[in-house]
Amino acid sequence: MLINITLLFIFSLLTTTLIAHTNKSLYISKYHIHHWIWGTILLIISLIYGNIWLSTILLGIVVEGLLYSDRFVI
DSSP states (O other): OHHHHHHHHHHHHHHHHHHHHHSOOEEETTEEEOHHHHHHHHHHHHHHHTOHHHHHHHHHHHHHHHTSTTTTOO
């Protein structure tokens, strides 16, 4: 089970990197909403409901988003 979760986490990091570089950014009004922001919100909700698979994917999204140099620039 731990190997499956680790592989899922790595997979989510790789796919998020590919998706983030091909899609346009999410904007609300003039503010850029980074994917680590909405990923954190969904991660908390997923953890509350106990969905380990979705939580692992969302954790990969959050970690990948925090690796950007502009992660705190809105």
